[in-house]
Amino acid sequence: MIEFKKVSKSYDSQTNVIDQLDLKINKGELVVLIGESGSGKTTTMKMINRLHEPTSGTILIDGKNIMEINPIELRRNIGYVIQKVGLFPHMTIGENIELIPTLKKWDKAKKRKRTEELLDLVGLNPQQYIDRYPNELSGGQQQRIGVARALAVDPEVILMDEPFSALDPITREQLQEELLKLQDELHKTIVFVTHDMDEALKLGDKIAVMKDGKIIQYDTPENILKNPINDFVEYFVGKDRLWKSPEMVYARDIMKKQPATISLERTPAKALEIMKEKQTDYLLVVDVPGDRPKKVQGIITPKELKNKTTSDIKMKDILNKSYHVVAEKTNMVQVLNIMKENKLKNLPVVDEDGYLKGLITQTTILNLFADAISDYEEA
Ligand SMILES: Nc1ncnc2c1ncn2[C@@H]1O[C@H](COP(=O)(O)OP(=O)(O)OP(=O)(O)O)[C@@H](O)[C@H]1O
Ligand SMILES: [Mg+2]
Missing domain, CATH: 3.10.580.10 (CBS-domain)
Incomplete structure (x- = not known):
């Protein structure tokens, strides 16, 4: 479980870009952070693996204050997927996926086996792709590699910052489906950032709507749709949203x-x-x-x-x-x-x-x- 307790963050010691944030993410849940540009989604996410550190407040993972965990160690145990994939162009797909296993000094056979497993898992034929270079793959395939890499050492927690937003709508929908399938099997604790309410409604067990470094509403997709807490959330959800998501209207x-x-x-x-x-x-x-x-x-x-x-x-x-x-x-x-x-x-x-x-x-x-x-x- 990930828990934020009164977490604030300022970059310039004047304005809080994250303001007294409280948030509880249960084990095995996929929580979506959504909000306008600059609302603090990425900052919130990056504090979980200490790419940023809070100015005040505490963040706990499984009850442990993350400031007491070595940041390198912490990061190695948290999968991280970003929009621009961040694959190393001069390394093969296999080497990219094996990055952290290599740092963890896994032996070669174990790494290979895991990489093949992961390629299968994200729907790419291992034989065909393992020795290729990133620029020989389509955007969607690269993003799948990003997901495979994040899963490499089987971390409990995975952070995904707009992982699918650079993809065309069809590939994007495919990857969303695949993520849901994966999650059905793996039950990771996933924090997923997006701008896209459709994506949030589709993927989230819960959705946190953010504005100015605060969480305005934190609830299930159904409740966000049906009972938006204020005009901002309602505006953000879009009034006709229920009609775009009729599968969320029940008998x-x-x-x-x-x-x-x-x-x-x-x-x-x-x-x-x-x-x-x-x-x-x-x-x-x-x-x-x-x-x-x-x-x-x-x-x-x-x-x-x-x-x-x-x-x-x-x-x-x-x-x-x-x-x-x-x-x-x-x-x-x-x-x-x-x-x-x-x-x-x-x-x-x-x-x-x-x-x-x-x-x-x-x-x-x-x-x-x-x-x-x-x-x-x-x-
Ligand atoms: N390294 C930094 N130094 C100074 N200010 C920063 C830094 N990173 C982010 N900020 C500021 O913090 C605020 C929140 O930024 P953040 O990147 O968390 O927003 P976001 O919700 O992820 O936005 P987007 O949807 O555009 O990615 C913004 O006002 C941004 O300008
Ligand atoms: Mg961001």
């Missing part, structure tokens, strides 16, 4: 919370009465009446009620059992697909135990789009 965010229900033992006359009162032609038939948690058993629409209005008929006799439900965390893209593919106008939402939580209807979705459009026009 539970859009569902109507109290859908019309009817219990199994009720009659068609009661069904008609509820439909009229709630102005709907779609009722969820549930196992129990009243306010208790309910499970959906089927649905009732005018079709099921047709010619079945006598009072000896109960909902349990006529309910339609072919219906779909989705979990609360089903995202908007999936919801829309399910509704489209199955030609649904209504989609109940249930929790993990199958209890009814709400209902998504065509109207809820239309209203949502209407809101988004009016936000968009205001922005």
Whole structure:
């Protein structure tokens, strides 16, 4: 775990470019620092491996004050990837990756084996690339080598300062995917700096939005999107962002919370009465009446009620059992697909135990789009 405690930094002893910064980064988390140019992202990152030192305050790694660790030793145990890759042009790919293993005096065979492993890991054929020089590789390939090099000695902590920002959008997206896959396997503690909110939302377990050397909001991507703490964060996120990231809008965010229900033992006359009162032609038939948690058993629409209005008929006799439900965390893209593919106008939402939580209807979705459009026009 990395912890900043009231860390300040000034370069000229007048202005604090980092101002009383508190930040906790849990082990195995990928935390993104985002903010405008000059907000202090790189400075914050470089204090972690002591390329810069705080003017005041403390930084701990796994509870240990980093000022008590030899800086060279510290740096050898922290992977570091920067935008301009920083590969040495006169060294082969293999030698570049083996830089720190060499400093750590690993034997040749061990180094080779590790380098081949790493090239595989970042999607480059070892035989083909290990003896080439950096300028014989594309920008994206060089950046992959940068990542491989950072992983060479299997450090717990990896710092990445805008590692993908010089790449074209397609290569960039590819490398983001690869980083996520890598992280899924390796669970490193990663601090990742970017200017790009899309990248932050995609990669971050948490995002720290920085301004003038301070962290304005530190939260999950979902919360940054949905509950920006102030106008600055909202502006930074972009008002229409939710609509650029529909996979972050979940069924539970859009569902109507109290859908019309009817219990199994009720009659068609009661069904008609509820439909009229709630102005709907779609009722969820549930196992129990009243306010208790309910499970959906089927649905009732005018079709099921047709010619079945006598009072000896109960909902349990006529309910339609072919219906779909989705979990609360089903995202908007999936919801829309399910509704489209199955030609649904209504989609109940249930929790993990199958209890009814709400209902998504065509109207809820239309209203949502209407809101988004009016936000968009205001922005
Ligand atoms: N070596 C230095 N000497 C003096 N001032 C510096 C030095 N490095 C950074 N600064 C100043 O500290 C502030 C924060 O810089 P930093 O590089 O941390 O910003 P950043 O958020 O990484 O910006 P960018 O997005 O442009 O990379 C800036 O005002 C910058 O001018
Ligand atoms: Mg920077």
